[in-house]
Amino acid sequence: MDSPTSSPSADNFHSVYVDAVPPTLPAQKAEVGLKKVLHLINGEHYSGAERVQDLLGLRLPEFGYHADFACVKPGKFATSRRATECQVFELAMRHRFDLWRSRDVVGLVQEHGYQIIHAHTPRTALLAMLAARSCDAQFVYHVHSPTSRDSTRRLTNWMNQQVESWAMFQAARLITVSNSLSRHLAQLHVPMTKVRVVHNGVPSLSDVPQRDAPNGSWTIGCVALFRPRKGIEVLLHALANLRGQGHDVRLRAVGPFETPEYQREIETLVAKLNLQHAIDWVGFTQDVNRELFQMDLFVLPSLFGEGLPMVVLEAMAAGVPVIASDVEGACEAIQPGFDGLLAIPADVDDLTMKISSVVSGEVDWLSLRQTALLRQRESFSDRSMAGGTAAVYDELLG
Template sequence: MSEAAIPTEAPQATSPAKSEATTSLAKIVHVINGEHYSGAERVQDLLGKCLPQFGYDASFVCVKPGKFAEARAADQCPLFDLPMRHRFDLWQAKKLADLVKAEQFEVIHAHTPRTAMLAMGASYLTRVPFVYHVHSPTSRDSTREWQNWVNQKIEQTAIANASQLVCVSNSLAGHMRGLGVSDNRLAVVHNGVPQVANVPERELPSGAWTLGTVALFRPRKGLEVLLDAMADLRERGHLIRLRAVGPFETPEYEATIHERVRQLKLEDAIDWIGFTRDVNAQFSQMDLFVLPSLFGEGLPMVVLESMAAGTPVVATDVEGVTEAITDGESGIIARPNDAGHLAQRIEAVLTGREDWRKIRTSALARHAESFSDVAMARGVAGVYDQILQK
């Protein structure tokens, strides 16, 4: 259950009232889906936590109430439920507009095609500007081509009236530019995650290695490719096991993966952890983090979290990844959807051809310099400043 009541007229929050110390902050409302708590939701949560440092007070509206309300860390931010019956349930835009007026929000910040439609309507009704956050390329968000097409058309229609688009990587900015968005409406703000205090020293693994992966597991995350690469490496005599952290998107996909595990005879080599809020505790139990995504990323939060925790990364060359890591320096890059090449790149670390210690040190420095949660919030606040002419 979410922590805010489902409204009959206008949404009502049950989060604590704001203190006098925060009343001078400009008020922003983030309109999100909310059914999951994965990469994009982590961005939203961290913005809620960090934006007050830069003069902005965040609230949330969930149109698909679910895991976000239960898992978020920024629970000081008011959260409102505004359930949509379907993606074209635009009547909710009127309720969102009523909430914007009642709470005196100064910017509406949407994060998905579905919420962009509501933000567009509420912005029209209230004359409050809206911002759209581009977390991934909508046209390549899933393996369901018809759904991708519909979502992209919804997105293109809605963002025509957005004051600014916040893209999480330069590659996504290029993607939106290709869809006709002008440069003066595009801002690139890289994702960021908190620095880990006192990252412990770690010795180069010896003997068996633990590979790890973290995701909301669905077809575009490439878990099948990682399983095939693991089977290849084990046949070559490498002692490896996998720590798989995160839920499956559907029971059907979970069943498909477990059948593949059985066929590859990997049942005794995988620990299925499921969903957890404490991802950093998981990274400390991995010797090498692997992100085998096929497509559809923006700038993966799990890559940044692994860098911050001092766990070297092997990731595929998909949108945004190479803006965070440089192959052979702050991480290892493999070709997408190529199990043989992924196995080769993992093996290069296992055998010492790529220096695990050097990659770890370089990744820690790279994260601290450019990819903290505070840097992300500063960049988003700069977009608000421009819109509100602060």
């Protein structure tokens, strides 16, 4: 989605920074007295990391900060976000090393008075690092997942890891979304004195419907930006196993595919497993909670590369018991046997067994549901996430 926009000088960037807020949802001015933060994000999708950014935009004013956003890969974030009081600037990079854009970040900081530049991806971290050298703003970097294991593309992972490592050593503070990610940074010899853990969080819901355990037919749900690392193939094989064992289960898959090529691969597998009539492909939606309320059991079969999956927390908030792969982050949200279950990554038989244990009643569905609701409210709220992020800002700004 990168567009070949030329990089202007600081005195004429108004012609390039198109406010991407929908005309029906105009951005409001920051409340007087709030300190200002510019979040540099990709913005191409609206999935886990983008939900974190959106919720920070909504909640940070409670703690004295106003957030705006600059998207280097403009896309769904601008039109899908709920934080409509935040400005969104298009700052399209032509490629991941389009470093001239750092001058434009400086221009935004100088005009709008941002005191912190908060980056969320390797490419935005590079821009933030360079921009912070030319202005008075502090540089904060948010680590959402282990970059070295972020995808199946080894060269891309390596390049992103090199860029990210360079930027992390320059950042004033690093925010990780889980303790496991902090340990990952320690292995990269990042100074731990600048690392702060702020767990992801989601809003608690006041209108969670009262439910009994399903009787007979079960809807298994998955919400993701479907790409190889999310392991949907493992779930499809497990679904075929369960149906072969006589369980009345079907899959509700919510979210877009990363590429048409990958979508075709999955469609081929679905046909091979004879699951065409056992799956509802919902596609992208802004109302994730509505979809979660239609699920009896949520499964996230990630192979690797998670930080602290927002969708797991959203499922817990909606009262949907979770079975997730035992990868970074997910194991911090789920207490096996109490509020969910953990499955061995990429192990079809183990995932089949874990789902079967709930569907068959061996594991009490209602107990998982009630404990998950309580744990999300106590430990993973959007307010606690914003408060933790604001505390990092406070350290830098005094």
